[in-house]
Amino acid sequence: MSAQQREAEVEPGTAASRIDTSVAHPRGLHPRVDTSVAHPRGLHPRVDTSVAHPARRYDYFLGGKDNFAADRESGDRIIAAFPTVRLWATENRAFLRRAVTHLTGEAGIRQFLDIGTGIPTSPNTHEIAQGIAPDARVVYVDNDPIVLTHARALLSSTADGATAYVDADLREPELILAAPELRQTIDLSRPVALMLVAVLHFLADSDDPSGVVDRLVGALAPGSYLVVSHVSFDFLPPKTVNQLSRVAQAEALCQRSKAELGSFFEGLDLVEPGIVPLAEWRAEHEPRPRPTAADVSCYATVARVP
């Protein structure tokens, strides 16, 4: 069978058929876009379904359909050690919504750089921001090819605003900042909200997460903001911490304490209420009762670049 015949067997609507060659790749043509071969089950060749990926596991926690057995098995190991992880995922999305709403509505931000975007989950950052300010501009960045295959859903901008997608790794901030699509979409001489929501805990200490944040924040204009949510075991009893630590190590998740998170915000002005349990960040209008800090086990913070 020829490559063309095999390619023709890819079902419309499958992941491979959704690969969008119009989205941005800092190095030009995306190295993972291989149009010469067919992909079993219509999947992109670099979408490895045999190992769990954070984006697909998160999709599983959120009740989505873009996950595979390895993601669900990994997710189930986390659920066994931390049964409220689905609550964490929905609360994390609610924090993202509240933070973008605050920054667009009250702080006047019109530009967003959302790194570690995840598989599109409505409302996405641009939908929230453009719902308030139709001229808002959003650049999405993720390093997972499954997110790339869904990028079109992230490019549904209003006519007055703009969105772009850059396939890149948070550990290469210079590459992200130099991406032509980023430069064409947002103006770094004006304030930007840098969204690092539920992504920094995928960077090991050896990846120098503080240095990565510094290099990104260093490129932002005064009046910009940094938005972070980050898993932490601070709120958990020792027995749970023991169990979870083993799972976290196996799943390459790096929890951090409040003191460790503080290093991400050095030199920035913390927006009230500071570094707090995620479910408590400006949650006055959320339904009651609120989840406990232990149920969610995650910090959230918004900080301003002076």
Ligand SMILES: C[S@@+](CC[C@H](N)C(=O)[O-])C[C@H]1O[C@@H](n2cnc3c(N)ncnc32)[C@H](O)[C@@H]1O
């Ligand atoms: C838990 S999801 C969070 C999605 C979204 N930010 C949210 O909070 O709802 C984490 C996302 O970060 C992405 N990610 C993990 N490590 C990354 C890296 N080094 N560079 C870019 N993206 C990364 C994953 O692919 C995944 O899509």
